[in-house]
Amino acid sequence: MRVLITGNLGYIGPVLTRHLRAQHPQAELIGLDTGLFAPHYSTSGPLPERFLNRQIYADVREMTAADLEGVTAVVHLAAVSNDPMGKRYEAVTDSINHQSSVRLAELARDAGVKNYVFASSCSVYGFAEGGRGWRAMR
Numbered sequence: 001m002r003v004l005i006t007g008n009l010g011y012i013g014p015v016l017t018r019h020l021r022a023q024h025p026q027a028e029l030i031g032l033d034t035g036l037f038a039p040h041y042s043t044s045g046p047l048p049e050r051f052l053n054r055q056i057y058a059d060v061r062e063m064t065a066a067d068l069e070g071v072t073a074v075v076h077l078a079a080v081s082n083d084p085m086g087k088r089y090e091a092v093t094d095s096i097n098h099q100s101s102v103r104l105a106e107l108a109r110d111a112g113v114k115n116y117v118f119a120s121s122c123s124v125y126g127f128a129e130g131g132r133g134w135r136a137m138r
Contacts, residue, residue: 001024001026001027001028001072002028002030002070003020003028003029003030003071003073003074004030004032004067004071004074005017005020005030005032006032006033006063006074006075006077007033007060007077007079008032008033008052008077009031009033009036010033012077013031013033013077017029017051017052020051021051028053028054029054030052030054030055031052031054031055031056032056032060032063032078033055033056033078034058034059060076060078060096060100061096061099061100061103063100063103064107065111067107068108068111069111071111072113072115073113073114073116074104074108074113074115075119076101076104076105076116076119077119078096078100079096080096101118105118
């Protein structure tokens, strides 16, 4: 199994990477991230890259079909996840969060990737007025 994790150096990526390594020790784990926040890790533990077989420092908007060669699963975490940033830099946020996500899904489909996980948040789905959100579903 070869898993590509986009945004692996962000907030969720290191936790996911450690989990996947523990659950699938023989899997080939590949991270793809710009590394923008890498100098600001808040962990005292080992850096998350050590759980990967390979780290690619690149922008998700510039991915190619070659980046998905032999990949069996994609976990897509790469996004601008801060509402004030998204508002201030709307075009860049749309380019990363929307356009590159659709493009990556299409590239993955065309490359024969069998599993594609798109992680999201309330920043994408929006706020539900009157308690109709996930809390009301419990």
